[in-house]
Amino acid sequence: MLPMSSTTATPGDAHAATAIQGTAAPAAHRAGFVTLVGRPNVGKSTLLNRLVGTKLAAVSAKPQTTRNRIVGILTRSEAQIVLVDTPGIHGGSTPLNSRMVAAARQSLGDADVVLLVVDGATGIGSLDREVAAEVATRVRIVAVNKSDVATRQMLLPTCAEVARLLPGAEVVPVSGLTGDNVERLLTLVAAALPAGPNLYPAEQVSEQSERFLASEIVREQIVEQTRDELPYTTAVVIDTFREEPARNLLVIQATILVERATQKGIVIGERGRRIRSIGQAARLQLETIFACRVFLELHVKVVREWSKDPRVLRELGL
Ligand SMILES: Nc1nc2c(ncn2[C@@H]2O[C@H](COP(=O)(O)OP(=O)(O)OP(=O)(O)O)[C@@H](O)[C@H]2O)c(=O)[nH]1
Ligand SMILES: [Mg+2]
Structure with a gap:
């Protein structure tokens, strides 16, 4: 990790x-x-x-x-x-x-x-x-x-x-x-930079949590693989982030938020082809980043106008 x-x-x-x-x-x-x-x-x-x-x-x-x-x-x-x-x-x-x-x-x-x-x-x-x-x-x-x-x-x-x-x-x-x-x-x-001692422990590379990083890697793939078909309104919420060290495995379950049913269809794709491809590309990156096997499960949920809802934005850390 x-x-x-x-x-x-x-x-x-x-x-x-x-x-x-x-x-x-x-x-x-x-x-x-x-x-x-x-x-x-x-x-x-x-x-x-x-x-x-x-x-x-x-x-x-x-x-x-x-x-x-x-x-x-x-x-x-x-x-x-x-x-x-x-x-x-x-x-x-x-x-x-x-x-x-x-x-x-x-x-x-x-x-x-x-x-x-x-x-x-x-x-x-x-x-x-x-x-x-x-x-x-x-x-x-x-x-x-x-x-x-x-x-x-x-x-x-x-x-x-x-x-x-x-x-x-x-x-x-x-x-x-x-x-x-x-x-x-x-x-x-x-x-x-100003003179001074380290501000963080020398081995620390980021301030974001591993959950946040995982959500960003999934979101990157959604943006990349849906290109112009999808407006700029998807978000990814990590529901489960569980390490299983004995199996060298990381279990991640995430929900992709979209604003409309049609957008849900775009993310899922014909016979689930696109979401599988998003999941596969994200999983490969996550395995490299976290140096372990990753089980990644993605769901898609319609939350109307989430990008205009201050409560949802706050939950997403925005
Ligand atoms: N050829 C080339 N492409 C680059 C380079 N740096 C970034 N890109 C590409 O430019 C695009 C935007 O890169 P990002 O790093 O997402 O740009 P950004 O400034 O963080 O964008 P925002 O987060 O939207 O503000 C991606 O397609 C990158 O692959 C570079 O040095 N050379
Ligand atoms: Mg950027």
Whole structure:
């Protein structure tokens, strides 16, 4: 099992952290929160997964995949980098959308370093400019992502425009997908953190529970496998999460919430084909993440307008 959520820390918890470590940190050691922000679909979650070296955040080709603040912790000898992935910032106004954007803005308040992510393959658009303007006084580093699919001719003007929009920020072309240049990005990020001891135990990689991670992996597959057929209103609730160490088995039962009966049909698919495929792909990922066999059972339930219901949203941690 992954060491996910044994401790939570907030910025300013350095005293508690000293207690965790038991010894004073060496003078050059740094630690702090790095918040990844940007418009939807630029690759923030892919970059978080790559930087931490473990899949923690759902990724999909559809915008607005991330809904919650997701923490990934990278502990090295010289620094502990606490990366915070956020929902893409956009102008949507439904209750779900505004909660997502509020979660992103709140994470900015906690940040020691703000890392703006833009898409090097598409260049800078109006939404990127809006986000850049919103965080202009706080951004220290800009990752121009997807360098693997952007030519030099595309990257150079994008980097130049970023430098013009955000004078003084470090601009780094990277690829979250291939890992190209992420080491350089990490070096810059670590150097920008305040001096201090670790904020979390060195072996902890996330703040989210294993249940949450499981629900995100299932949701990622739903988003990925239903593509444009389904509006952006599915959620996954984990009903059972039971470890059976003697059998090296993890039993997960989950309910997929949709808003209409027609959507239920889309998720289930002809003769259950799609839900089987969603379940199979999610199970394979979960087995890799949790390093054990996984039994995954999925149900689909219609909950009318759940994405507008504050009570349901609260239950989902949104
Ligand atoms: N070629 C390429 N594709 C990438 C890279 N990073 C992300 N992608 C793709 O871009 C899409 C969006 O990636 P996400 O990581 O979900 O983007 P995000 O910024 O977290 O999106 P939201 O959560 O919706 O705000 C996915 O299809 C990724 O596979 C990259 O470095 N190169
Ligand atoms: Mg995301």
